[in-house]
Each structure stands twice: as C-alpha cells, then as structure tokens.
Amino acid sequence: MPLALNRAVEAGMKPYLLMLCGAFAFSLMGIFTHAAARVFDWQVIALARSGTALVLALALATAAGTPLVFLRPRTLWIRSIAGSLSVLCNFFALAHMNVADALALTNMFPVWIAVLSWPVLGRVPGRDVWLSVGCAMAGVALMLKPTGEGGLGTLLAATGSVTSAVALMGLHRLRHIAANAVVVHFSAVSVVILTGLWLIVPATRPLQTLPDQLLSDGWLLLGVGLGATVGQLMLTKAFAVGAPARVSIVALSQVVFAMVIESLLWQRTYDPMTLTGILMVLGPTGWMLLRRPLREESAE
Template structure:
C-alpha cells in the first residue's frame, strides 16, 4: 500500500499542476493584446518568488543558493523555457504553443536514454507516442506562420526537459527551496531583459486598468500553484512517467476554450482527448511500480 501511494501521489500532483497551468494559459492568451509578453512573464515569476519565500520562511525551510550545482541547471533551464513560452504565446496561436511546448516528454525520454542510460520501457514509449499524437490531433496547429516563434516554442520544450531531469536529482532539497531559487533566477533574468528593452524603447506597457491587473494577478496565482505541484511531482516520481501525465494540460486547456469561448470540437479533437487521457489514466493507476532508480546523486 505504501509503494502504491508513492507511485500514485506524483501522478495526482501532476494532474493538479496541469490544471493550474491550463488556467494560466487561458488567462495569458486573453492578455496578449493588453500587455507585453515580458511584463506577463515578469509578473508571474516575481509573484512566485515572493510567495515561495513567504512559505519557506513560515515553514522554516532552509533556502539554498550556490549548491547543489544541479539546482542551477534546473533554474537556468527553467528560466529560459519560461521566457520562451511567454514570447511564443504572443506570436503564435495558443494551440501551436501548447503543442510545441508539450513535446518535452519526448526530449526527456531521449535524454534519459542518452545521458542517463535509462532505456524507457515499452509502456513509457507508447504512452509518450500516444500522448503526443493526441496533442497534435487536439490542437492541429498551423505552423506556416511565424517560424522563429515556432522555433522558440520548440526550444522551450528542450529546456523544459533539461529542467525536469535536473529537478529529479534534487530529491534532497525541499520543493519550496527549489521553487524559490528558480523563481529568483527567473526574476533576475526577466527583470534585466525588461530593463534593457526599456532602455532601447522596445517595451510595450500594459494598460493600467483594473481588468488587466486582475488578469495579471490570475497569471501569478495559477502559475505559482502549478509550479509547486509540478516540482513535487517531478521530485518524487520518475521523469518519463510524470511527463506523460503532464500532457493532460492540453485537454484541460481545451475544456477552458469550450467553457469560456465556446469553441467547437471536431471528431479528431475528441480522438485526441482519448489518446492523451488514456495513457494518463493508465499511468496514474499503476500503483505497483516504484519510480525508476539509478539517477546520479545530488551534488
């Protein structure tokens, strides 16, 4: 029963994180005409940094800065992925961005095999293939537009894979300390970039109206909640398995589309739902297997 709980909990945490990230994506999509992408990204990471510091201090968690070095891999790769995501969301349709950025499970499986010498099981490989096909069928992006933005979104998925593999090696560090370090590094990067753009006069300021401020607050809250659940899931579960479950944020996002904007769903879209949800539900219910072992120890 204990082993079963250890296998199921990371899956449930990832499901909760996926729902929060889908909500953040819906709000960000609505903000694209209201303020610059870097402003949205900065609001998210500063909000997350402030919240994580408060929670860490209230819980007596020891914050980390210089070591372990793996923490910097997670924070730098995660920061790069984050700013790339917000850039792409203001240049491409949301479906394109979700499809490209959610291809990171494929990179995780490949990196696990090449860098960590962890050959994925047949079930994990089939789960990734099914999930990615489902994502494409649901979103069916048209990538004939901004090719540079498409490349940026794909780069974000590669960086996410590196961040998640680094995160799995940080089991000895409290998740709140990991999130605080990541959000602090991301805040410095986004803030510096914003200052440079301000100096060159290329920044677009957001409208100072109450609705925009409320939506930015929503981005901060949902992004922070999603980040905490994602951190807990990847720190406790096998990266290849948890990454498949994370794909459920795409159908979650489509549900927001249907509920808020009344967008219709085609038969291929429903098939995509099944291809994403089937391996997700199956992997979530696998309680008789523990997370993969053999990852290098924390430095």
C-alpha cells in the same frame, strides 16, 4: 475507501496526482496569459509570473522554516537557468498563439525527457513508457494543425520544450532539497533574466500606460502568477518523487484542460481529428493514474 486511497498513494500514485493538479494550474496560467496579452506586453506577463511566484514561494518557505539554497548544488543552477529560458519561450508562445496549440508544442518535452532519462539518470525507459509517449505525442500532433501563422511563436514553443526537459531532469536530482527552496531559486533567477531581457528587447506598449493597465487588468497578471506558482510547486514535488519519463506523460493533460477551458470561455470549437487527439492524450494519462503502480526504479 480512504484506506485504499492511502495505500494507492503510498504505492506510487502520489507523483501522478500531484502532476495532474499541477497540469490544471498550468492550463489556467495559460488562459490568463492569453487574456492578459490583449492588454500587456508578453515581457510584462512573464515578469509578473516569475515575480509573483518568487514572492509566494518565499513567503511559504519562510512560514515553513524551509532553508533556502543559492550557490550549490550546480544542478540547481542548471535547472533554474533552463527553466527561465522555458518561461521566456513559453510566454511568448502563449501570448501569440491559441493556448491549447501553444501548450501542445511546449509539452513536447516528454520526448526529450524519455531520451535524456537514459544518459542522464542511467534508466532505460521501458516499453510501456515508449508506447505511452508515442501515443500521447501522436495525439498532440492530431490536436495541433499548423496554419502557417505564428512561425516565431511555434519555433520558441518547440525550443521551450527542449529547455523544459533539461530543467525537469534537474528537478529529479534535486529531490533532497525542499520544493519551496527550489521554486524560490528558480523564480529569482527567472526575474533577473526576464528583467535583463526587458531592457534589451523593449516593450511595444508605452511604459507610461502600465500603471493604468495594472489598476484595471492587474487581476489577470495575478491569475498568471498564482497559476504558475501552484503548478510549479506541484510539478517540483511530482518530479522529485516520481520517475521523470512517467510523470511527464501526465503533464500532457494540461493541453486537454486548456482546450476545454478555451471552449467554455471563448467558444473555440474542435473537429473530430482534434477530439481524437484529446483521447490519445488522455489515454496515457489515465493509464499512468489507474494502472497498478510499478516499482518505478526497477521498471525503468
């Protein structure tokens, strides 16, 4: 069995397994974010996410002796800026919407990934990719029932999916750079952008209460940062070694993870239509994980 598993990984399973682990970490990040929003402003949560990721990724890179990059290549800056905009949009949505609903919207990026893979990477997605994307996104649509509330959160979550697509396409072009170095650069840029935003858009809660909030509920921010860091490292490695259009489908599983965790923690219930959506998201994920791996470069 171990030998068979090793062969499967070597044959092409590795990026999908990495992305599945990353998806679970991101779902935990969303849960911690939603819980922390009851105490902290969303700007504080987003800044804590990027700050924690920066410290941890920098420590890992230093321990591993990974050379850091800053000025070049240009794609690294595109990835970091687009990713930072995604953090901004996504954390506002996670703080103001149910976690599963927010993740469903932010995970619309596979549609844009599949489209951008053609002009950016010169890869025409195969029929199986388009069918999988269509099935998964139809499932997301069933899981998400607009109520007319949270209009700004919905708009920003959808916008975040577009900027995420740009960032993730950049990751595939940065596969020659160590994942730690990419995460350090992205996190540093994100901290700068979010700090500037905090100065422009003031927090709604008085800053004087922040120290007491950190003492009593700072562990929630730590959970956000740890989930984000683990998820980011897994995602970076997955997109570096796998075809973006396929790996992005597996990333949709974080919506399912979030729905399960919300049910366990906050007793959120789901109707048959929502459960059907879960199966339609799980289907493409299982297909990508269990099918005989194809040679992705030639298949796309």
